[in-house]
Amino acid sequence: MKTPRTLYDKIIDAHTVRTLDDKGLILLYVDRTILNEYTSPQAFTGLRKAGRKVWNPKAALMVVDHVNSTAAHRTDRMPDAGGQRQVEYFAENARDFGIELFDILDKRQGIEHVVAPEQGLVMPGMVVAAGDSHTTTYGALGAVAFGIGTSDIEHYLATQTLVYRRLKTMRVSVTGPPAVGITSKDIVMEVIRRIGADGATGYAVEFAGDTLYAMSVEARMTVCTMIVEAGARGAVMAPDEKVIAYIRGRPRAPRGAMWESAVESWHLLKSDADARFDRELKIDAADVAPMVTWGTSPDQAATITDVVPHPETQVDVTRRKADLRALEYMGLMPGTPIASIPISHAFIGSCTNSRIEDLRDAAQVLDGRKVAQNVRAIVVPGSTQVRTQAETEGISQKFIDAGFEWRQSGCSMCLAMNDDVLKPGDRCASSTNRNFEGRQGAGARTHLMSPAMVAAAAVEGHITDVRKFRSGA
Numbered sequence: 001m002k003t004p005r006t007l008y009d010k011i012i013d014a015h016t017v018r019t020l021d022d023k024g025l026i027l028l029y030v031d032r033t034i035l036n037e038y039t040s041p042q043a044f045t046g047l048r049k050a051g052r053k054v055w056n057p058k059a060a061l062m063v064v065d066h067v068n069s070t071a072a073h074r075t076d077r078m079p080d081a082g083g084q085r086q087v088e089y090f091a092e093n094a095r096d097f098g099i100e101l102f103d104i105l106d107k108r109q110g111i112e113h114v115v116a117p118e119q120g121l122v123m124p125g126m127v128v129a130a131g132d133s134h135t136t137t138y139g140a141l142g143a144v145a146f147g148i149g150t151s152d153i154e155h156y157l158a159t160q161t162l163v164y165r166r167l168k169t170m171r172v173s174v175t176g177p178p179a180v181g182i183t184s185k186d187i188v189m190e191v192i193r194r195i196g197a198d199g200a201t202g203y204a205v206e207f208a209g210d211t212l213y214a215m216s217v218e219a220r221m222t223v224c225t226m227i228v229e230a231g232a233r234g235a236v237m238a239p240d241e242k243v244i245a246y247i248r249g250r251p252r253a254p255r256g257a258m259w260e261s262a263v264e265s266w267h268l269l270k271s272d273a274d275a276r277f278d279r280e281l282k283i284d285a286a287d288v289a290p291m292v293t294w295g296t297s298p299d300q301a302a303t304i305t306d307v308v309p310h311p312e313t314q315v316d317v318t319r320r321k322a323d324l325r326a327l328e329y330m331g332l333m334p335g336t337p338i339a340s341i342p343i344s345h346a347f348i349g350s351c352t353n354s355r356i357e358d359l360r361d362a363a364q365v366l367d368g369r370k371v372a373q374n375v376r377a378i379v380v381p382g383s384t385q386v387r388t389q390a391e392t393e394g395i396s397q398k399f400i401d402a403g404f405e406w407r408q409s410g411c412s413m414c415l416a417m418n419d420d421v422l423k424p425g426d427r428c429a430s431s432t433n434r435n436f437e438g439r440q441g442a443g444a445r446t447h448l449m450s451p452a453m454v455a456a457a458a459v460e461g462h463i464t465d466v467r468k469f470r471s472g473a
């Protein structure tokens, strides 16, 4: 009898070129990569020095996303000289190595993790590795996907393979209907709070359970993106009919007979019923409430009805110290209700939460309301296509009417690598995924939450419970 296998193991087995040791080290075939201007330059320099070519230029796409401006009328000039050099070298590499590039003025440009699914470049059963940790996003489409470092990018480009150590497997099952107004962002933040910022280190996480399958593919991308913040080095979900419908007809999706046979094989992609996972986590969706981070690590989070915790109640000494330091950086007193913390900025964007349905959800909260006077609110669509669609649907107008700045796409204020940078002491309600010290600018304070929660905070001028803005809540 065959040993039952997890979906992760099935996909990795199907891509194993050679076993390199008896502890899970393998030579792994990788189907595709996406390159950005920030992590790829050294890889190309390495190839140039060694006089190597890219093995299969068609299996890569280059997208500018981290360093570019998101100004409404942007040009192809980058905000600073460093970014300009990166983008110019990026274009030179695209030309010299024959790889397709979506540059900053291309109407298909955007954050790589939004663009690749949008183009139909990622499909179930694939292995996708790319120079950005949030590559795990593609797990939502049934691919095993993970971030790699610069030397691995070079190895991949030259050979289409990686020296890869198999991960342990963790299944996160979320079941039952969520309470009204709860998003997949709240669910993944709750998972991270429970298992900790290193809880998934060394694991590939498979998301399972009816809750996420009842949600859209975009909502599933949010959980697969953000599980990186628990240390996961890979994410995957068995594809269902929604995934197939999502991919059908996209520019790079197969067509005709190829499509039919692909779909047939995708139906087989699931973990065996009795497959054993190294770790299991079960969450009842009804227990999840809107989540907000109060600290400087994504697991320093609380529900909207909680208060900022008292570090002295923390038994673990290391965690107590980390909590104290975080509260100092965040300028927060223990016992302060989360739903009273004033903000100076509101940011909706990032690969975690900048897809069309995130914008629709936030716009619904904003409908007929205004951003509080002392708040600067910014919305940055995940791609130029998302931006165009939001304009067609009238969503952009709702943001503008409420007092949000309507921007061009890019990573923007998710990280201080372009001109969207906060000042020391600024406090931002943010739909992003990282709240590290200085992430949005030196001395700036980040509170992670769902896009709808950011919209609600923007309106009230302080962090607040979005459920009171929701009809039916």
Ligand SMILES: CC(C)[C@H](C(=O)O)[C@@H](O)C(=O)O
Binding pocket: 038, 039, 066, 131, 132, 133, 134, 147, 415
């Ligand atoms: C710049 C890049 C290396 C980085 C990542 O890998 O995640 C960035 O996208 C981030 O979100 O911090």
Ligand code: SF4
Binding pocket: 065, 066, 111, 113, 132, 134, 349, 350, 351, 352, 410, 411, 414, 415, 432, 433
């Ligand atoms: S949006 Fe943020 S998390 Fe996503 S790739 Fe860009 S910088 Fe990284």
